[in-house]
Amino acid sequence: MSTNFLSIECKPIGLIHSSLKRYSKIPVQPSFSDVEGVIEIFNEYVDGLKDLDGFEYIICLSYFHLVKSPAPLQSTTHWDNIKHGIFAIRSPIRPNPIGFSILQLLNIEGNELNVKNLDLVDGTPVLDIKPFIPSVDNRDTEKIGWIKGKF
């Protein structure tokens, strides 16, 4: 089947406001970042925030807007000099440059989510917010392929 059978259109629900202004300075993962910042939710989506403040962590799906396609299908990373498949690494430069960040939610003020652990550059469009639920989202495994022993 051709990949052309369907094109999917998404619209941002908000924007990242972050002290991270340059892509080259971004922490490689939220779990390695203490950076705080704000997710601005556009006014027409604010009613969707009801009860989110009860959660400590949120899943933030974002769009790596600085990435220019086409992405390579294999790439090296910070961790070694071997080219790995793009679906076996977490590089933002990928066929659909959708970011997945688990952020600590400090509090919510109106349409602003104050968050910690940011790994997203200032101005990044946000596509979705979901509550993080440990019993649903955590997995225990030692089988972590090429990344094992890297950090």
Add this chain to the structure above:
Amino acid sequence: MSTNFLSIECKPIGLIHSSLKRYSKIPVQPSFSDVEGVIEIFNEYVDGLKDLDGFEYIICLSYFHLVKSPAPLQSTTHWDNIKHGIFAIRSPIRPNPIGFSILQLLNIEGNELNVKNLDLVDGTPVLDIKPFIPSVDNRDTEKIGWIKGKF
């Protein structure tokens, strides 16, 4: 800022093949599902699978193609009769209907990923695959808002 400033276009990299044929029969989360199935990766993306077979779990971002917009901003769930904000629940009917599923990767044969824990209906377009890394993706918290005690 208006949400109209940017429209983001995504293209599927593959398709879900699943015994789950009807939306109403879908398990509510991968962690509650023993369903096995196949992720077909389109041929032009197969080189991106290199080294993915070393991982036990994968993060699968998908597009809930059966959802017709517009989504409500608040909705009830299986778990209670209270309307919660769409960003505080995991309903597929959301402003950008992007699915987030952590699936067990059984093995890879060519362009087919045999997976377990499927919560996706047959024919669902796949947008991205990322390797699941416990030290990056797990979080420990008791603060899970309205869902606490529900399961």
